[in-house]
Amino acid sequence: MTPVARTVLNKAIRVRVKNDYREYAVRRAREAAEKATSIKRTFISTRSKTTTPECLTKADGTVLRNRKDIEKEIRTFFQDLFSSKVNVEAYSEPSEGESDKSDKEEWRVLESEVMQAIRQMKSGKAPGPDQIRPEHLKCLKEVLARPLADLFTEMLASGIVPKDWLSSHTTLIHKKGARDILANYRPIALLSTMLKVFSRVILNRIRHILNMNTGKEQAGFREGFSTIDQIHVISQLTERCREYRIPLCYLFIDFKKAFDTVEHQAMLNALTASGVPRRYVEMIRKCNSSCFTDVNLYGNPIRIQIRREVRQGEVISPMLFSAALEIVMQNAQMSCGINIDGERLQYLMFADDIVLIGSEPSALENSLRILRNAASSIGLETHPGKTKWMKNSYASDYCLRMEDSVIEEVSSYVYLGQAVTMDNDLTVEISRRRRAGWVTFNKYRDVLTDKN
Secondary structure: OOHHHHHHHHHHHHHHHHHHHHHHHHHHHHHHHHOOOOHHHHHHHHOOOOOOOOOEEOOOOOEEOOHHHHHHHHHHHHHHHHOOOOOOOOOOOOOOOOOOOOOHHHHOOOHHHHHHHHHHOOOOOOOOOOOOOHHHHHHOHHHHHHHHHHHHHHHHHHOOOOHHHHEEEEEEEEOOOOOOOHHHEEEEEEOOHHHHHHHHHHHHHHHHHHHHOOOOOEOOOOOOOOHHHHHHHHHHHHHHHHHOOOOOEEEEEOEOOHHHHOEHHHHHHHHHHHOOOHHHHHHHHHHHOOEEEEEOOOOOOEEEEEOEOOOEOEOOHHHHHHHHHHHHHHHOOOOOOEEEOOEEEOEEEEOOEEEEEEOOHHHHHHHHHHHHHHHHOOOOOEOOOOOEEEEOOOOOOOOOEEOOEEOEEOOEEEEOOEEEEOOOOHHHHHHHHHHHHHHHHHHOHHHHOOOO
16 A cells, blocks of 8 residues: 555545544434433533543642652642641530430331432432442332331441441542643542432431521522522622612632531531431441542542541532531621621621622621631631622722732622622623633534534
8 A cells, every 4th residue: 555545544534433423422412402311411421532631730830741750649639638637626515305325216217218318319420339320229229228228227226337338439520720730620529329328318317407507698508599599699789789879898708629628527516516416427427437539540549548528429418518617607706797677697608609798898808817717627728819809889998818818809700600790780791601602502513513
């Protein structure tokens, strides 16, 4: 074969492979649309290019390309991330009316509870170390309900947790920014599916206790609440302050890897203080103590001991974090706030997204200092580069600081997916959403513009 013929053949093969891949992606997308399933998930599954970075950049700017150096950096990064930094004393006060009996009947798990927990599991999730998928349990829930109920009852009575539940596989999801920086990835734990069922049973039992002890300022991880509630409050407050010429300031707080840095004992203390029965607190402690995870970025698992964080991927983790943060906000004696119908609104929360509200920038600065001290007691640290503030034209000029850093004053801030401005101008939000729409369209352009 001549060189020219070889070149022509290679080009023809590449074109054919490209066309075949495109036809496959279009067919999968069409099937997803007809079945009303996630086109986004289908698109991700058909992507041929890998997102694994070829190199890593350390905090000092050093670029690592050798595989052993990269794995060493991964181990160092996650050992530092998951190691305990704050000594939190245990809250030993027992809940009122709590019994120390270990009678099985007192903690008996019903078959209906197991069935409900299995039904609540989301399908299509990656399995953990046990390689059990939610779909497996849903197909056999009538058969497995009784033995699982007996197993969970025995665990609650004896206080023993299977050792297999303490292990997990961690997958890294890129958030935004450079792909060669580990801090730009979110670690998601792939846990045992049986652990998720057990955690769901406990969560269903204690959810009402946690909800009763959660302030109305928190809208995250709660039934009947959504981001719309917080956005509506911000919008109405901004509009009324502009109408009546009232000074108004917002301080949007960002924590550094909040879910990965909160201390285990702080969450357990919050559960005890909320009145959760001690047996459930103890089981949650055992499910989160002596845990380890395998971080697999380049095909070689790196085992990391976990001494803090809520494991993102476990159903009960969001409520644990919310309970710990609620205690922090209650203990922080902040001076900011605006009086509304006799009540003082100081802040709004959606999970770890916190916005402080006030009429004077100096009060916000003082409240930020108090909140930072309270949050640091459970391992949370504010991010000065991502913390922003804004004010309307009736508030006084001020240079708001966080220790030695100056907090940037902005005219627009994307809060819970919507651009917030002090004049409630929706032009900024409409333009932002149009750009986001075009970005998404271009991502699926090959599929959406296919004429076949």
